[in-house]
Amino acid sequence: MTGFNDQVIEEFRRTKGKLGGMFEGWELVLLTTTGAKSGRRRTNPLGYLEIDGKTVVVASNMGAPAHPGWYHNIRHDQRVTIETGTESYEAIAAVPPSAERDVLFAKIVAEEPGFAEYQAKTTRVLPVVILHRIDDRVRGMGDFLVEVHEWLREELKTLRVGIDDLVAERADSLVMENSLRAHCVSFCEALAKHHTGEDRGAFPMLAQRFPALAPALTKLGEDHVVVAESQKRIRELVEGYVHGESDPVRLRDDFEALASRLEAHFAYEEETVVTALNVTAPAPDFG
Template sequence: MTGFNDQVIKEFRQHKGKLGGMFEGQELILLTTVGAKSGERRTNPLAYLEIDGVTVVVASNMGAPKHPGWYHNIRRDHRVTVETGTETYEAIAAVPAAQERAALFAKVVAAEPGFAEYQAKTSRELPVVILHRIDDRVRGMGDFVVEVHEWLRGELKTLRTGIDDVVAGRTDSLSMGKTLRAHCVSFCEALTEHHTGEDMGAFPMLAQRFPVLAPTLTKLGEDHVVVATLQKRIRDLVEGYVHGESDPVRLRDDFDALASTLEAHFAAEEEAIVTALNVTVPSKG
């Protein structure tokens, strides 16, 4: 099929997506993925549908017993390139959960009954894949995560300033109780709520839709456990601080360890999930 595909790709690009012969009148795209084994870019012409405002492709392989190579590729690297004939754009490929997949496939079959014939030829369930266009203008849940991180970073900065004042002797026990403790409680509660929401909601959803992210999401969840231990230590130090008796330098050193861990965690999280969250859960505004 390689030579045949190459000819189709050449004709597709020469005629801006318009094909003749057996493909005349059909809506096709060119999907470029990164080879799961080779690491090389692979391009495949695919039939596609626009369903409920999203681009959908089916890993039918014409009813063959095995999934097509491009499907294995997107499970290893969800970043893809889509060519329509008139434009080229970057996208990420999502694998919907079972219930969503079933609903989508029913709509696919309603629009293109041939896919039902492909399904009847094989015992494997034909995967349905959503291609989410990456657009810098898209705002969604990923941007909300960044906003939460920025607020948390601001609280970290405020806490660090308060601890510096303690170390330098610029505050007394009363100020410590009213200001630093209040910020510490606010910060710790917000951070715990944020991480719980990710562990219970965002991370499982992303792992389902983007299998390639699963190991990274597992690592980020493990980071949450480390952070929880560090923030408990900080909170205990702040709430148990006795002016003139406790060691403010230890407080500052432990706080810096937490802040450093959190900054690295925030950066890793933003790199891994912001784009995926934006295209999966776009803003309603």
């Protein structure tokens, strides 16, 4: 099969996707994945369909009892390259949840009945994979996530200025303390709401569609627990702050530890999940 695939790949690239022989008239793409074990780039010619505006492929393996190698690869690294014969582009491979998969598979079978025959040959459920083109999208949920992070970063700056003013005694202490408490409450509530939404909504959805993200999502969830503990401590220090009795330097040191942890958390989250979020859902429109 390796030698056969190599011949098909060579002909596909040479003829710009216009294959002859047994593949004449077929709609094929070349899917390049990263080997789950080897880490090497692997290319496979695959039949594809356009269903409801989505490019989909089926991990049929011609009805064999095991999933094809490329499907195992995308479960470890969802980033792929697609060649159509006339262009090459980067994409992200998503595994839809079972209900969505069933709807897609029914539409696939309606267009290509051969996939029903492959399904009948095996007890495994043939996976359907959606190939989302990365550079062909509108403003997505990942972009919205970055915007939320930018707002939170600005709030961190405001809190830092307020705490520095307390340490330096640059203004009326009572005014500063009240202003700092108000900003702290606003920030803490917004951050808690943001993280709760991710833990209950975005992260489970991403874990289901992009299995390769599971380790990163686990780490992000663990970060949320640590951040919540630090956040609680900062809020207690701010709300219990009494001028002339409380230690502003301790408050600043604890806050800087939380701020550094949050900055690292935001950066890691943006690095790992923004692309997947962008291809999964559009950003909310608040009018």
